[in-house]
Amino acid sequence: MSIRVRFAPSPTGALHIGGIRTALFNYLLAKKQGGTFLLRIEDTDQGRYVEGAEAYIVEALKWCGIAPTEGVGFGDGPYGPYRQSERKAIYQQHALELVEKGKAYLAFDTPEQLEAMRQTDPQNHVAYGMHTRMNMINSLTLSKKEVAERLAASEPHVIRLKIKENQSVKINDLIRGEVVVSTNELDDKVLMKADGMPTYHLANIVDDYLMKITHVIRGEEWLPSAPHHVLLYKAFGWEKQMPQFAHLPLILKPDGKGKLSKRDGLKFGFPVFPLAWESVDGFKEVGFDPKALLNFLALLGWNDGTDKEIFTIEELVDLFALERVNKAGARFMYDKAKWFNQQYILKNTNDILAAQLQPLAIAKGYHVSLAYLTQVVGLMKERVVFLNDFLKTGYYCFEPIKTYDAANVLKKWKRERRPIYDNLNDLIETLDLNAPVAVEHQVKEWIQQNGLKVGEVLPVLRIALAGTMQGPAVFDMMSVLGKTEVSKRLKAAFDYLDGF
RNA sequence: GGCCCGUUCGUCUAUCGGUUAGGACAUGAGAUUUUCAUUCUUAAAAGACGGGUUCGACUCCCGUACGGGCUACCA
Secondary structure (H helix, E strand, O other): OOOEEEEOOOOOOOOOHHHHHHHHHHHHHHHHOOOEEEEOEOOOOHHHOOOOHHHHHHHHHHHHOOOOOEEOOOOOOOOOOOEHHHHHHHHHHHHHHHHHOOOEEEEOOOHHHHHHHHOOOOOOOOOOOOOOHHHOOEOOOOOHHHHHHHHHOOOOOEEEEOOOOOOEEEEEEOOOEEEEEEHHHOOOOEEEOOOOOEOHHHHHHHHHHHOOOOEEEEEHHHHHHHHHHHHHHHHHOOHHHOOEEEEEOOEEOOOOOOEOOOOHHHHHOOOOOOOOEOOEOOHHHHOOOHHHHHHHHHOOOEOOOOOOOOOOHHHHHHHOOHHHEOOOOEEOOHHHHHHHHHHHHHHOOHHHHHHHHHHHHHHOOOOOOHHHHHHHHHHHHHHOOOHHHHHHOOHHHOOOOOOOOOHHHHOOOOHHHHHHHHHHHHHHHOOOOOOHHHHHHHHHHHHHHOOOOHHHHHHHHHHHHHOOOOOOOHHHHHHHHOHHHHHHHHHHHHHHHHOO
16 A cells, blocks of 8 residues: 655745655655655634745745645645645534544633633643543533533534543654653643634544545654544544654754744744745745755755765655654754755756756846856856855856955056056957967966066956956956957956056 | 653764764865865864663663753644
């Protein structure tokens, strides 16, 4: 039987990289085993629903290249609908089934009454459960008649799972091994809310069962409620169909203080979203290659046991194994993420990079040929981390110099030499700039003939061509820029330097 | 507070009882280079602590400490 996994985010905003990694691991396992990866939208909290979040999730998964093959936004499938808000009746029916079986009960307590219960011992958290439920207002303490009356008056109520005492619940986690918890520690979780919507716990179990999910791969924050989930499977009599669990280690803030959250992007100054959200740039906007992002995320909590760090998605699919996922949380380090991107820039061919760069160049108003972009890529590749950097640090390949960083060069610039420099410009016009090695040879010869030093001429040329002291080899820049542009820039720079 | 999970260089990690504890990021130094970057060489850098088990423990067990998660009619 082929496996079925699911990514089930709640549309409360943008997905962050923690969610992406969860989706990635689901994707990898599904691909590796030839199974199905589906997207289910868990929109059961009407209060936290955010317009556009669902579309964002779909787009983000597509951009990352880990698109599900079934579910919301991906053509649905045989077990729809895949949006929980559209399955209300199913949950209602299942919750009632549990009530009838005596596994769950109705509770009419008001928020004030719940608060009063909790205040009976403010030091500790008092839970609604086996120790307290008989003091509360529910179908366990009320007579059948009273319950019927309250129902008839459509009094707000929830349905809670009735946890039996003195039992131990075992979770066999694929990553953590066996985790055992006593039911005495468990509270009577709400299954159906007063607004008629299910809670995560009920919806999740019912859907995973109905959608024939075989592996639940989710974040570690769900481990504490896993016992409830196991109990729910038992209550329904679905033990044999119960999926296997794998709770992933959390992705932590760079300072290690807590799990990474959506606000941390602003706080620490790096992207946490795949795509821009509410005017906060995502990895895409910053210039990440999604493949590099995925590669980085895959290594946050997983490795293949070797020193290898750069993996294609195909390799990840091939090598992935839940058994090799770590247990401890991993801090998100932006520097390492950048390094991965740089590696991807370096490993891509100039043609591929140029093609990726073209839309960005056009967006910036740089209407240049693909051939030219390919040359620029070759020139700048080794000093760039993001695709956008070609356009930013390499702007002088597309437009005239904006500012000259002439401070260092001025020491070497001597006004009386202007005629000699003009003479150099004349020389350059006679050369074939496409042969940088030869040009270098000839220019150096010229430098010698004029009694100058390489160290005093090249910096001047560099400033003239790029405006900055940093950058590619001077003669390579000449080759890319072309004779007309080089000549123009030389004249402009000489004039500028003369102005001091 | 309670429950659960975790703990190897600053960070991500390898090691599945016997290693000079390896790699990568970041950092320092050097080489290459007209500059920057790339590349290469190199340095510094770790098994939280205390008990066991064992001929032998980073590895297994227990405890402590520390960290994280959960503790909602949120997911």
